């Protein structure tokens with residue numbers, strides 16, 4: 044996902060964790076009582092008012108979204124852009140181009156994105172899946188149900204839930220919400236989630252809150268707006284004054 048470095052929160056001391064855990068547990072039960080759906084819809088309204096349409100993903104083609112979704116794992120987006128620019132400059136930003144590349148040359152081109160040996164394997168695996176599945180013609184995936192596609196993506200080497208859901212939402216236009224470290228950070232800081240809440244639970248909560256005809260657009264925007272919020276206000280050291288979520292919920 045395009046964002047600043049995908050860093051997780053600094054570790055808290057066990058004492059602080061204990062207090063936070065107790066707060067989070069009571070916050071979680073309070074949340075289910077006070078209607079998760081209404082709160083998350085309010086979050087979406089506030090962020091829409093504050094940041095407007097973000098028009099994500101910043102890519103020229105769905106294939107480029109897929110490449111970016113792999114390269115952005117634990118990377119700063121600026122560095123991912125450089126890696127993508129390298130592929131484009133060599134006219135290799137295509138399924139055939141990447142598959143034909145030697146291991147070492149692909150590693151050299153994507154090196155700016157970091158972990159380039161790991162990402163070379165992951166990118167190649169994703170491209171091989173795409174080639175075998177539809178020869179890169181995404182329209183051929185149109186009839187596959189979203190959950191089936193998600194399971195296929197999750198079976199690809201190096202594709203975890205966040206990468207799979209970024210691809211589903213931004214490349215394949217499926218209504219799937221992407222959970223990232225920023226979403227967790229914001230919800231946890233507001234007592235609406237906790238460190239142990241798993242990915243699928245959080246995703247389910249957002250997807251239930253965003254049902255309806257325009258859910259694809261709303262999921263697309265909300266995820267991008269949470270990233271904007273985290274970059275401008277909810278950084279590792281939060282800057283709450285003037286933040287659109289000050290005093291929320």
Ligand code: SF4
Nearest residue numbers: 276277281283286288
């Ligand atoms: S910066 Fe904003 S989102 Fe983050 S904790 Fe403060 S008020 Fe909440």
